Amino acid sequence: MGIISKSRKKSPWIMHYDCxxxxxxxxxxxxxxxxxxxxxxxxxxNVGNPKHADILLVTGSANKRNSQVLKNIYNQMPDxxxxxxxxxxxxxxxxFRECYNVLGGIENVIPVDVYVPGCCAKPEAIIDGxxxxxxxxxxxxxxxxxxxx
Amino acid sequence: MIENLVEITSDQLLxxxxxxxxxxxxxxxxxxxxxGDDTIDVYYHFDKDYEMRNVKITVKKGEExxxxxxxxxxxxxVENEMKExxxxxxxxxxxxxxxxxxxxxxxxxxxxxxQQITIExxxxxxx
Amino acid sequence: MSSTVIPFGPQHPVLPEPLHIKLxxxxxxxxxxxxxxxxxxxxxxxxxxxxxxxxxxxxVERVCGICSVMHAMAYCQGxxxxxxxxxxxxxxxxxxxxxxxxxxxxxxxxxxxLADAFGFESLFMQAWRNREKVMDIMEETxxxxxxxxxxxxxxxRRDLSKEQMVKINQIVDEIKEDLEQxxxxxxxxxxxxxxxxxxxxxxxxxxxEYCTVGPMARASGISMDLRTTGYSAYGQLDxxxxxxxxxxxxxxxxxxxxxxxxxxxxxxxxxAKIPEGxxxxxxxxxxxxxxxxxxxxxxxxxxxxxxxxNGTKTLDRLRLRTPTFANIPSLLKMLPxxxxxxxxxxxxxxxxxxxxxxx
Numbered sequence: 001m002g003i004i005s006k007s008r009k010k011s012p013w014i015m016h017y018d019c020x021x022x023x024x025x026x027x028x029x030x031x032x033x034x035x036x037x038x039x040x041x042x043x044x045x046n047v048g049n050p051k052h053a054d055i056l057l058v059t060g061s062a063n064k065r066n067s068q069v070l071k072n073i074y075n076q077m078p079d080x081x082x083x084x085x086x087x088x089x090x091x092x093x094x095x096f097r098e099c100y101n102v103l104g105g106i107e108n109v110i111p112v113d114v115y116v117p118g119c120c121a122k123p124e125a126i127i128d129g130x131x132x133x134x135x136x137x138x139x140x141x142x143x144x145x146x147x148x149x
Numbered sequence: 150m151i152e153n154l155v156e157i158t159s160d161q162l163l164x165x166x167x168x169x170x171x172x173x174x175x176x177x178x179x180x181x182x183x184x185g186d187d188t189i190d191v192y193y194h195f196d197k198d199y200e201m202r203n204v205k206i207t208v209k210k211g212e213e214x215x216x217x218x219x220x221x222x223x224x225x226x227v228e229n230e231m232k233e234x235x236x237x238x239x240x241x242x243x244x245x246x247x248x249x250x251x252x253x254x255x256x257x258x259x260x261x262x263x264q265q266i267t268i269e270x271x272x273x274x275x276x
Numbered sequence: 277m278s279s280t281v282i283p284f285g286p287q288h289p290v291l292p293e294p295l296h297i298k299l300x301x302x303x304x305x306x307x308x309x310x311x312x313x314x315x316x317x318x319x320x321x322x323x324x325x326x327x328x329x330x331x332x333x334x335x336v337e338r339v340c341g342i343c344s345v346m347h348a349m350a351y352c353q354g355x356x357x358x359x360x361x362x363x364x365x366x367x368x369x370x371x372x373x374x375x376x377x378x379x380x381x382x383x384x385x386x387x388x389x390l391a392d393a394f395g396f397e398s399l400f401m402q403a404w405r406n407r408e409k410v411m412d413i414m415e416e417t418x419x420x421x422x423x424x425x426x427x428x429x430x431x432x433r434r435d436l437s438k439e440q441m442v443k444i445n446q447i448v449d450e451i452k453e454d455l456e457q458x459x460x461x462x463x464x465x466x467x468x469x470x471x472x473x474x475x476x477x478x479x480x481x482x483x484x485e486y487c488t489v490g491p492m493a494r495a496s497g498i499s500m501d502l503r504t505t506g507y508s509a510y511g512q513l514d515x516x517x518x519x520x521x522x523x524x525x526x527x528x529x530x531x532x533x534x535x536x537x538x539x540x541x542x543x544x545x546x547x548a549k550i551p552e553g554x555x556x557x558x559x560x561x562x563x564x565x566x567x568x569x570x571x572x573x574x575x576x577x578x579x580x581x582x583x584x585x586n587g588t589k590t591l592d593r594l595r596l597r598t599p600t601f602a603n604i605p606s607l608l609k610m611l612p613x614x615x616x617x618x619x620x621x622x623x624x625x626x627x628x629x630x631x632x633x634x635x
Contacts, residue, residue, distance in 0.1 A: 017287055018293050020315075020316045020317070020318050020631070021316075021341075021631065022338045022339065022340055022344075023292070023341040024338070024341025024342075024344070024422040024423050026292050027341065027385060027422060028421065028422060031404065031408070034388075034400075035404070036404075060316070061318070063315075063316075063317060065314045069286050069294065095335060096319075096323065096338075098323060098326065099318045099320065101251075101317050101318055101319045102318050119423065120341060120423055122421065123421075151567050175487050177578075177580055177602075178580055178595075178601070178602070180582045182584060182592065182593045194580065199502065199505045201569065203569075222486060222605055223486050223487040223606075225605065226604060226633075244310075251314040251634060252314060252317065260319060260322060261321065
């Protein structure tokens with residue numbers, strides 16, 4: 001294992017973007033990083049800049065205005081990258097599916113790799129989702145390597 | 150059911166609001182209700198020492214309503230919202246977003262109105 | 277001097293939520309701030325018109341996860357008034373207990389975010405560690421951590437057993453002890469004070485002029501706390517609104533921090549005074565024709581619910597005005613004249629809840 005793939009596996013950097021979440025999933029995502037759940041023991045570090053991030057955590061469903069922002073953030077992240085949709089709203093639109101300004105789940109805007117269900121998603125589930133995303137990240141890195149050969 | 154309700158017409162609105170301000174009432178918010186026919190009810194809620202005072206006007210769709218944001222600056226957000234979601238013709242708002250505060254620019258007008266477009270027609274829309 | 281426009285947000289490390297503000301700068305000073313919102317707008321008010329009035333309790337809880345109990349409480353109170361339902365006394369006390377626990381978690385969360393905003397990470401972690409105790413109570417008593425669905429029309433969804441109340445009593449004591457250790461850092465530490473004292477001053481006159489509500493108003497010396505009107509069981513509990521006169525970031529921190537102590541006290545009082553009996557009564561019929569207004573004090577301030585029933589299962593209109601919606605004009609007043617480095621802090625000290633604001 002090379003230094004880059006090792007560090008990607010042992011310390012994935014996450015970035016969180018709130019689409020139209022009710023804050024419930026947001027605060028649970030933040031709670032993952034604090035002492036009770038301590039995602040940092042798995043090397044997971046929260047960053048504010050999409051250009052530093054490996055995994056994008058998205059809470060809440062997409063609407064017409066924020067889908068542009070979401071696309072921008074996604075495009076700014078370097079490859080390989082993973083997207084985790086957290087909570088019912090991000091997966092399918094949830095309770096707000098029928099609202100006039102909601103486009104449904106974020107899969108309608110950007111490709112999603114891991115879906116974390118729940119309203120609100122529990123921190124345990126979110127950490128599990130991130131860990132699954134690390135696996136996907138590895139697969140994607142392999143794929144990129146083979147393609148470049 | 151609503152305490153201290155005063156029903157007025159839209160041309161008395163500014164005078165009534167100024168009176169509330171003079172009597173040191175606090176502007177709480179406005180509520181807009183589509184009656185289903187051609188009219189819209191607009192409530193203005195004021196508060197002083199936990200006592201509410203509610204002013205109600207009933208306007209026709211498309212009728213001009215003066216903005217109270219020159220008297221109570223904090224009315225800017227709610228007036229922009231009513232203008233956008235109900236298509237109320239509020240004139241002279243202190244900070245006017247031109248009907249694009251909450252919805253994106255390509256959005257169809259006034260989704261909260263009853264007789265315009267139903268949720269089913271727009272909700273499940275996919276990109 | 278020519279001015280520069282700096283966009284702040286929508287994605288910003290300080291803000292957990294997307295808020296976009298265009299800052300017109302001259303050198304390092306802000307001359308004008310123009311907010312652009314709409315990144316979280318869903319159209320919740322329209323959704324409530326298509327759901328039944330009993331289902332709406334769970335819709336309004338999802339206006340905002342942080343103050344979900346108070347949203348449901350305001351809605352249920354309004355509907356009970358409209359339908360003329362007298363809920364059992366025990367339910368009123370149970371609502372107060374959950375509401376005050378929610379206030380504690382909200383304020384602790386805010387203290388943590390504040391510490392994070394000025395880069396004091398260990399303080400952030402400590403505040404959130406403390407908050408987890410409240411979340412544990414929520415999970416134990418309601419089965420969920422954030423959106424707990426404690427209120428339904430006619431009372432509460434669950435009851436608290438004697439053992440649970442004893443345990444809650446113990447845990448809030450622990451929270452109080454932990455908070456006492458944090459208090460000296462938040463209020464007396466030199467670096468923290470440097471970022472808080474004298475920054476973002478909102479005078480009492482301005483607070484009145486801009487119709488500020490909640491802890492913002494109380495930090496500017498306005499004695500305004502809807503709980504003193506005695507809705508639910510608050511009339512039977514003994515408390516005074518916490519007021520500070522300076523109106524700066526420090527005052528707002530002081531007010532929110534001391535409100536946690538107040539909530540601890542209110543929870544203990546409610547547990548001591550809670551009567552025996554039913555915790556819910558069955559609700560029959562549908563909401564009659566008529567309008568009703570219901571107001572409740574949230575962690576961020578006053579929330580107003582306006583409901584119009586039409587004699588069927590669905591409501592004609594449900595309108596809600598949340599505290600952040602009322603506080604944004606005061607933020608626009610505070611921003612001009614301050615420095616760019618303080619913007620994050622200033623936005624945070626109004627305790628913005630954007631999903632509340634835009635619904």
